[in-house]
Amino acid sequence: MIEVDDLRKEYDGFTAVEGSNFSVPDGEVFGVVGPNGAGKTTTLKMLAGLVEPTAGSASVAGYDAGDPEMRKHLGFLPEESPLYEDMTAVSYLEFFADLYDVPRNVARERIHDTLDRLDLDHRERRIGDMSKGMTRKVAIARSLVNDPDVLIYDEPASGLDPLTTNYIIEFTRDLAVSGKTVVFSAHNLFHVESICDRVAVMNDGRIVARGSVDAIREEHGRTEYHVYTSVEVAGARKENGRYRRTVESMDAVEETRELAARAGGEVEDIQTHTPSLEDIFLEIAQESPDVEGRP
Amino acid sequence: MKLRKVLRIARWEVSKNAGQLDRRTVAIGLVVLLAVGALTPLVAQQGVTLDDGIYRVGVPEDSSYHDPVAQDAKFVAVEPDPAAFPGEMELLVRPDGRVVAAETPKGRAALSDFRDTVTAYNDRLMTAESDEAAAFPVYVSVAYAEQNSPTASAAGSGAVRTTAEGKQRLDGETGDGNGADSGDGGTDSSGEESEGGDEPIGAPSVGGSGSLFGGSASGGTPADVAPPFPFESLVLAFAFVLPMNFVIQAYASTILDERVNQRGELLLVSPVSREDIIAGKTLPYFAGMVAIASVTAVGITTLTPAADGVGPLGIASTAAISVAAVIPIALLFLASSFVGGMFARSFKELTFVTVTLSVFLTAYAFVPAIFTNVHPVAAISPLTLVVEALQGTGAGAGPGVGVSLGDYAFSTLPLYLSAGVLFALGAGVYREEDMFTQRSVPLKFLDALDGQISGRRSAAKLSALSIPFVFVAELLVVALLFALPVSLSMPVLLVAIAFVEEIAKSVHVYAGFAHERFERTLRSAAVLGGFSGLGFFLGEKATAVAQLVGLPDLELGQAAFGTVTGLGIEASPLVLAGLLFAPLALHTITATVTAAGATRNRNWYFGTLVVATLVHAGYNLTVVSYIG
Numbered sequence: 001m002i003e004v005d006d007l008r009k010e011y012d013g014f015t016a017v018e019g020s021n022f023s024v025p026d027g028e029v030f031g032v033v034g035p036n037g038a039g040k041t042t043t044l045k046m047l048a049g050l051v052e053p054t055a056g057s058a059s060v061a062g063y064d065a066g067d068p069e070m071r072k073h074l075g076f077l078p079e080e081s082p083l084y085e086d087m088t089a090v091s092y093l094e095f096f097a098d099l100y101d102v103p104r105n106v107a108r109e110r111i112h113d114t115l116d117r118l119d120l121d122h123r124e125r126r127i128g129d130m131s132k133g134m135t136r137k138v139a140i141a142r143s144l145v146n147d148p149d150v151l152i153y154d155e156p157a158s159g160l161d162p163l164t165t166n167y168i169i170e171f172t173r174d175l176a177v178s179g180k181t182v183v184f185s186a187h188n189l190f191h192v193e194s195i196c197d198r199v200a201v202m203n204d205g206r207i208v209a210r211g212s213v214d215a216i217r218e219e220h221g222r223t224e225y226h227v228y229t230s231v232e233v234a235g236a237r238k239e240n241g242r243y244r245r246t247v248e249s250m251d252a253v254e255e256t257r258e259l260a261a262r263a264g265g266e267v268e269d270i271q272t273h274t275p276s277l278e279d280i281f282l283e284i285a286q287e288s289p290d291v292e293g294r295p
Numbered sequence: 296m297k298l299r300k301v302l303r304i305a306r307w308e309v310s311k312n313a314g315q316l317d318r319r320t321v322a323i324g325l326v327v328l329l330a331v332g333a334l335t336p337l338v339a340q341q342g343v344t345l346d347d348g349i350y351r352v353g354v355p356e357d358s359s360y361h362d363p364v365a366q367d368a369k370f371v372a373v374e375p376d377p378a379a380f381p382g383e384m385e386l387l388v389r390p391d392g393r394v395v396a397a398e399t400p401k402g403r404a405a406l407s408d409f410r411d412t413v414t415a416y417n418d419r420l421m422t423a424e425s426d427e428a429a430a431f432p433v434y435v436s437v438a439y440a441e442q443n444s445p446t447a448s449a450a451g452s453g454a455v456r457t458t459a460e461g462k463q464r465l466d467g468e469t470g471d472g473n474g475a476d477s478g479d480g481g482t483d484s485s486g487e488e489s490e491g492g493d494e495p496i497g498a499p500s501v502g503g504s505g506s507l508f509g510g511s512a513s514g515g516t517p518a519d520v521a522p523p524f525p526f527e528s529l530v531l532a533f534a535f536v537l538p539m540n541f542v543i544q545a546y547a548s549t550i551l552d553e554r555v556n557q558r559g560e561l562l563l564v565s566p567v568s569r570e571d572i573i574a575g576k577t578l579p580y581f582a583g584m585v586a587i588a589s590v591t592a593v594g595i596t597t598l599t600p601a602a603d604g605v606g607p608l609g610i611a612s613t614a615a616i617s618v619a620a621v622i623p624i625a626l627l628f629l630a631s632s633f634v635g636g637m638f639a640r641s642f643k644e645l646t647f648v649t650v651t652l653s654v655f656l657t658a659y660a661f662v663p664a665i666f667t668n669v670h671p672v673a674a675i676s677p678l679t680l681v682v683e684a685l686q687g688t689g690a691g692a693g694p695g696v697g698v699s700l701g702d703y704a705f706s707t708l709p710l711y712l713s714a715g716v717l718f719a720l721g722a723g724v725y726r727e728e729d730m731f732t733q734r735s736v737p738l739k740f741l742d743a744l745d746g747q748i749s750g751r752r753s754a755a756k757l758s759a760l761s762i763p764f765v766f767v768a769e770l771l772v773v774a775l776l777f778a779l780p781v782s783l784s785m786p787v788l789l790v791a792i793a794f795v796e797e798i799a800k801s802v803h804v805y806a807g808f809a810h811e812r813f814e815r816t817l818r819s820a821a822v823l824g825g826f827s828g829l830g831f832f833l834g835e836k837a838t839a840v841a842q843l844v845g846l847p848d849l850e851l852g853q854a855a856f857g858t859v860t861g862l863g864i865e866a867s868p869l870v871l872a873g874l875l876f877a878p879l880a881l882h883t884i885t886a887t888v889t890a891a892g893a894t895r896n897r898n899w900y901f902g903t904l905v906v907a908t909l910v911h912a913g914y915n916l917t918v919v920s921y922i923g
Contacts, residue, residue: 011728013811048564050727071566082556084311095307099300142561196320 001026001150001181002047007056009042013187016042018205020056024198025255026149029176031196032185035283038202040185041079044154047183048076060148063203072100077145079155081136085128086112089120089138092127093145100146107145114141118171133164140168144175149173151182166181169195189278199277208284213277220280223246224273231265296574300567304575305401314548350405351384353377360388369408534591535621535678536660538586541631542655546580547649549570550636557731558653569725573718577629583617584625592617596685604640613684620680623710629658637712637730638739639722648736659767663774675770677706709770712763719760723747744806751813754804754823755830761799762834768795789919793911797904800827800882801889805900808893815894824887831886832879881914 002024009017017039024030032040045051047058049065063070084092090111097107115123124254127135136156143151156172157165165188173195176182186192192199193213201209201216209216229236229243233256235244245256257267275283347368353375354361362371373384380387381397388394396406405844424430553559553576562572592614631652639645662679673679680703723746724730724739734742747757772791776784804813804823813819885907892903 045727050560050564052728068566068568071564074564076561076564078557080557081561082558083561084558091310095303096561096565098303099562099567101566126635139561292425 001028001061002030002183003059004043004047005057007043007046007058008054009039009046009051010253015205017046017053020202020207022200022207022210024181026181027176027179028197029172029182029184029195031192031199032183032202033187033189033192033199033277034202037204037246039205040202041154042205043202044152044183044185048074048152050076072146072270073149075146075148075151076148077139077143077151077153077156081139081142081156083127083135083138083142085126087127088125089115089123089127091132091140092138093141096142097145102146111141111145114144117168117174133160136160136164137169140171149181151180153184155184155186156184165191189276189281193277201281203284209280216277216280217275219283222275223273224248224268225250225253226271226273227253227267228269229256229260229265229267230261231263232261233259233265270277296568296570300571301578304562304567304572305578308549308576309579312545315606315901317327336502336577350386350401350408352386352388352409353380353384354388355390355395356384358388358392360392360394360413363413364409366416367412370405377774455626499503502693514916523592530595534595535588535617535681536624536657538591539625539628540657542580542587543649543653544626546577546629547632547636547645548641548642551642551645554637554730559730562726571721572723573633573725581625581629584629585622587591588616588618588621589623592621592681616684617681620677620707622682623707623714624656626714627710627717628656630714630721634717634721634743637724640733640735642723652663655771659771659774663770674702674705675774677710680706691833709763711767713767716760716763720744720747741802741806741809744803745810746802748807748810748812751819751822751826754807754826755833757803758800758827761803761831761835765795765799765835786916786917790908790912791917793915794904794908796831796882797885797889797907797911800831800886800906801893801900801907803827804886804890805893805897809897813894817891817894820890820894821887822881824885824890825883827886827890828879828881828883831882835878835882877914877918878880881911885911 002022003023004020005019007017008015014180020039020043022030024151029064032043034040043053046053046181047065048079049060049067049070053137058065059072060070087095093111094104094107095112097104102110112123115137120134120137122130122134127138130138140156143153151172157168160168169191176195184196186194188211196213198209199216200207208264209220211219225247227245227247228239229245232238232243233245236245236256238244245277247253247256253270260267262263302658348371350370350569351373352364352370354364354372355375356372361372364372374381375387375389376383377387377389380395381399381402385397385399385402386394386409394401394406394409396409409797418606421430553562559572563569580721596613596617632649635645635648635796639648659806660676660678663673663676664682683702720743724743729739729742729746732742744757747753769792772788776788804820804827807813808815813823888904888907888910889900892899
C-alpha cells in the first residue's frame, strides 16, 4: 500500500530526511516516532505529495506520491489544522466532499455518520466558535470525507486534553480495524505503542530503528533485573531502607546473591523490568548526537 | 484546469467570506456602494459645486449685470441697498453702472470672478448672435506643432501657435472672416477638432466643447486656449480604478489567509491543482471588478451628454469597450495583489505591499490618461481608450464607435502579459514548501524567480518574460518625465531605462546563484549572461508594437524605444543592421557583467549592476545622439 524508497529531502543545504526506506502493507497501522526535528513531518508530507523529495520515491495506494490521482485515495491530517473559522462544520466538510467528487447524497450521509462516530454535536456552529477538540474532530472528519484507503495522521492528538486524546486514539484504532492503512506520528509513545503494528524510529532525518514494537524492544531494549538486598553490596543504591542493584543477566543476579551472603545479608526481592518504547527511544536518541527536544 | 472545481472553489470563496460579514456591515457596504454609484455620474455630469452662492452681489433687476449674476451659481443677487454694503454683500452695482467691491480679500476675489463671469456671459451672447461676422470680426486659427519641428514655422502664418508644451504666441494675422480654418489641425469656433490635420498631435479641446461630461461651448477667445483640466480622466480614474483598490485588499487578504497557520495545506492535499485553487479564489474578485466596471461604464455612458441621440446599442457598445479596456487593469491589480499576498509575511506587511502596488498601478492608469486629446503619451493607459470610446474620438466619430485594435493592443497588451507573468510567478510558490515559510518579501521574490529556473536556458526565458514589466516601467517613466524639459528628462530617462533593463536581465540570474542553482564560476556567468542577453534581445523586439501608435515620434519615445527597434532612422542598411543587432551585444555583455557579480555575493551583484547600468546608459546616449 505504501512503499518508501530511499527518500531524501534537502532545504537550502540542510538535510531534513535521508535514506528513508519502509513499506506499509494494507490494513496496517504504522507509527513514526522521533524527537522534534527528526524528519517525521517532512516524511509524512512527502508521502502526501505536499513536499517534493530531493531524491528517492514514494508510492501510496499504487500511485506516485505526487500524483493527483493518489490524493483521492488519501486522507491527510496535518499536525496543525487551522480550519476556516467562518464556515460551519457541515458546510466545510461538504465543500471538501465536492472537491473529492463525492456525490452529494453520499457525502451528506457520510459526513453525518462520521460526525456521529466522533460524537460531534453543534454541527451547524461556526468552526471558529468550537473548542480545540471539536475542531480536531472536524479535521479528522475531513480526512475521511472521501472514504480513503490510506490515512496519514501527523500528531492527531497534539495539544488535546487526555479525554479527547484517548477518544481520538481509540477512533484511529477503529479505523485500522475497519481496514484502513494508517501512518501515524506522535510524541506520546504510549499511544504509538498501543495502536501501531510496526514503528519507525527517526532521529536526525534518518530511520534508526524499525519493525514491530516487540522486535525493536528485543533489538534495542534490555531486560533489567532490580535485585534488592538487606545489606550494601558493590554497585547498589540505598532505596527505602534496603539496597537495589540493577543488573542485566541472571548470572549477575546470582553474583549479587553471593555478594549479599558474603556481607552477611540476603536477597530480599528480584523484579524484572521490561523497557517501554519510550525507554528504547530515549536510549536510541541518546546514542545520536545533536538531538533536539530530548526530554 | 477543471472548470467545475474552479467554480466550486469560487463559490466556496464567496460563501466563506460572506460568513465574515455581519448583516449590518453588509447593509452599510451596500449603502456606500449605492451612494458612490449614484454620485459618480452626477458629479461627472454636473461637476462639484462647492462654491455655489459664495458671493453676494447687490444688483438691480434692470441692470445689464443682473443676468450674468443670475446665471452663475457662484453669485447670489441681493437687493442693492447701499446701507447694507459691504456688510451683507461683497459686490455692489451702483445705479450709474459702476461696480464696487468690499475692501476685503473675499471682495477682491468676488470682483475677479465677476469679471470672468461677465466676459463669459458676453461670449455666450456673441456665440448666439445670428450675424457671426458681426459677433466675431476677427478669427484666430490655432495650429499645434511639435517643438523645433519644421512644420511649426511653416504652418499657417498669422496664427496662434501652441507648442506641444502648450506655450502660445499670437502672430496677429486676421482670418478671412467666414469662420473657416486656415491652419492644419486647428480648431473652429466651437472648439472641435477639424479634420485632415497633418499633425500627429491632437489639439486640446478648446473651451471644453469636446469634453466628455459637457461644459461650455461658448469659448473661443484666445484666453480659452489652454490644456483642459483632466476632469474626465480624474472622474474615470475615480470611477473605474478606485473600487479596484478596495477589491484587491480583500483579495490579497484571502490569499495571505491561506498562508497563515498553514490554513491552505488541506486544499493543497485535495485532488485539485494549484491552478484550480488560484483561479477559483481569483474568479469572484475578478467577476466583482468586472461587474462594478460594467455598472460604472453603463452609468457614465448613459449620462454623458455626448451620448444624446445614441441608441441602446451604441451605449452598450461604448460600455463594452470601456469594460474591455478596464479588464487588463483589473487583472494586473489582481495579479500584483496575488503576488503581494504570496510574498508578505503578515497582514501589516501586506498592507504596505498592496498600498504600494495600488499607488503605482493607479499612477500608471491615471497619469497618462490626463493627457488624452493632448498628447500621444496618453495612449499608454487603457483609461484613454475609455475616454476615447465615450468621446467617440477613437476610430470613429461618436460614442459607441470602437477604438482601433492597434490602440487597444498597445494600451492593454503589456498589462495582460504582466498580469500573466505575475500570476505565473505567484503560482510557482503556491506550494507547501514556499507558501508557509516566513521569509522577507525580497527573499520570497528571489524564491519565486528561482522556482521558474530549471536550467541555464531558463535565464533566456525569464529575461524574455520580463519584457512586459520593462515595457510598463519604461512607459511609466516616459509618462512621468515627458512634461519636463528635454534637457532634464533625457539623461534621467536614459539612466532609468538602462537600470530597469539591467535589473530585468540579471535579477533571476542572481536568484539562481543565491539558491545554488548554478556553479559559481565566471564560465557559468558568461553562459548565463549570454542566454539572458539573448532572451532579452528577442523579447525586446516585441516593443516594436510601440510603433503602432507612433509613440517614438516623441523625442522621449525615440530615446526609450528607437534604440531598440532602429525603426524610423534614416541610415545605410549596414548602419541599420548594426543598430538592430548592437543591442544583442550590449545585453549580452552587460548581463555577463552582472552575472559575474552575482557569482560572488549581493554586494558584488549591486556593484556590477551599477557598472552595467552606466555602460547601458552610455550606449543609449550614443544611439540617441546618432538618431539626433
